[in-house]
Amino acid sequence: MVARRRLGRGLDGLLPAAPPPSERPSKNNAAIEELHPGRMQPRVRIDAEALAELAASIREHGVLEPILVRKRSLGGFEIIAGERRWRAAQQAGLKEVPIFVHDLDDEKAFEAALVENLQREDLNPMETARAFQRLVDDFGYTQETIASKVGKERSTVANALRLLKLPEDVAGLIEGGQLSEGHGRALLSAPSVSTMKKLAHSAVSKGWSVREAERQARRAARGDDAPSKKKSSAKSANVRDLERRLSRALGSTTTIHESGKERGQIRINYASFDELDRLIEKLT
Template sequence: MAKGLGTGLGALFGSAAIDPMANDFVYLPIAKVEPRQGQPRTNFDEEALQELADSIREHGVLQPLTVRDLGGGFYQIIAGERRWRAARLAGLKEVPARVIEADELKATELAMVENLQREDLNPVEEALGYKTLVEEYGLTQEEVARRVGKTRPVVANAMRLLALPESVLKMLETGEISMGAARALLSLEDPEAIEQAAEEIVRLGLSVREVERLVKKVKSEKAERPKR
């Protein structure tokens, strides 16, 4: 049975390090705090960010960021980049932050788990996050699953989505097609056929069940074509 996400966080840094109500935080100059390269979340809704900035302007940052000390008075965000961006928009000079010790691998893991826990990642961002842990840090899919509190099939299925053509990944990223539809498209294998089917899904607003029927039809038609 897979661990819960909270368990994954606790295993990485201990329960005190992830308690949002804990008071072990400091105020850091916002100009000395910077986002991580390769952070799992890459898309930020500008309208939602402005709404958060308005709230922060009135109430302040209610939950501290999680950062690590880079030395020289600078800090790198592990969790809370959206709050940091909104705080900058709101004109804040300082932000509350919890400073923890973490190497690159643990920073990446914690960023992944934090975003998964908040359901802040779209399917493509989630898949790319898993890919980073596998390719850059040499973890197996089993190890990734254990560290982020998922099952190995969940990690494997997410990473398989990255085989889709770029245009289809963009549709998945923006929510034009669902993860279930994207998974069904993978069985077509041919990039051109996948792109054409994806356009049909968006145009007709097909459900996953309808997508499965469409894929079956495309494969059947391809099999019936005379070979040259």
């Protein structure tokens, strides 16, 4: 049995090696106001209800896991991982929180923040996609590198990045939890931005499954004018009249297929060789 792949190296794998126990500082505390939101934070939205629940837990039990920070040049600390705990601690009325201080550059800080959020499943699909793209744009990561860092398959990273091709309206529905990541990927096969938006809102209002969204997007990609094509291919009254007259004259079902201006085919059906011989004699 193949072992389940873990999520990257975790935060421990991203941080500098710990010093020997004799040199290791004890857990530090810092005043709430000394901490500042991180510039490298990939999460944009924080669920208010979930934050209130965390605040209630912190009010009763305290902050059990220290907040990972780095020193700011202007004083105080910048949060690398644990902003939600910090905000919840404020709601809970705490005056100080436990911290771990690490000296990390921007690349390592952002990587640590991303991995921590992925481990806690704190990011919505669009935030994850933007975080992956930031690793590409700011730090030159490849999809393979990102996959290795966060413990995902390369195809998972590629599919996440594809979501950034969605129009803003549709991305907003995914961020708000009204549509899933699967819905977003399905809608990417729609032929235009306007069609994506239309299908996205239909998916929300009608409660489409991902499979139904895929079906509707494929249908749209085949051409919104499919009904008009069918209509244009209908035979005219003159053609139908000619088919009836030829069928009567030949004694066999005859159909006419137009393939262009003044061009087409006549098809005569026969049910036996005897009938075929009769038709040949009649036509020659």
